[in-house]
Amino acid sequence: MTIRSARPEDAAAASKLLYDALHDIAHQLTGEESKEGAVRVLEQFFREHEGRLSHKQAAVKEIEGKAAGIIVAYGGDQAPELDRPIIERLRRLKHDDTLTLDKEADVDEYYIDTLSVSPAFGGQGIGSALISYMEERARELQYRKIALAVVHGNDRAYALYERRGYATDKEIMINGHVYRHMVKML
Numbered sequence: 414m415t416i417r418s419a420r421p422e423d424a425a426a427a428s429k430l431l432y433d434a435l436h437d438i439a440h441q442l443t444g445e446e447s448k449e450g451a452v453r454v455l456e457q458f459f460r461e462h463e464g465r466l467s468h469k470q471a472a473v474k475e476i477e478g479k480a481a482g483i484i485v486a487y488g489g490d491q492a493p494e495l496d497r498p499i500i501e502r503l504r505r506l507k508h509d510d511t512l513t514l515d516k517e518a519d520v521d522e523y524y525i526d527t528l529s530v531s532p533a534f535g536g537q538g539i540g541s542a543l544i545s546y547m548e549e550r551a552r553e554l555q556y557r558k559i560a561l562a563v564v565h566g567n568d569r570a571y572a573l574y575e576r577r578g579y580a581t582d583k584e585i586m587i588n589g590h591v592y593r594h595m596v597k598m599l
Contacts, residue, residue: 416546419471419483421460426480427473428456431466434529441588442466442499442514444506458499465495465526472546474530474539481534484543485527488556489518515587517562522596523551525561544577552599559599562592571595 432439432452443454458466465487474482487495496514504512518524525547530539551559563571579595
């Protein structure tokens, strides 16, 4: 069982894991209505060298050569630049030069954007291992806090993050849904 930086060739497996975690946000970010279309665009985003859903922002938990889980994280101070490719695509697609994305990350934090574990590998501590990996990366990059967002109603995820030392500091809106913004000091 290995955690490593993601690679472009992980895109096919990663895109499905990203979709499983993002749900309706995947459709918002891709501009696609169908699951297949959203997964296809997520795969394209993942292969790119820039963007918040690029392999450059991700780590993969690999078991027997398969991507069992994925985590995407980045500095909140980098979010505007990382969102640029997504916004440009959506503006072209929707013919709306004013289109923006919801602000998720604060500038002074390392932000866990997406965490997903394949159901085939659930209950093995993969999510916790991926979080630990990104917490260490945040420390190496000299961030003093790490954050994530949990949609209201996802009590299982909320409890996991609370056990790991995350605390809710505010509520934020993402794609019309209320999320708990949770922070952990490093």
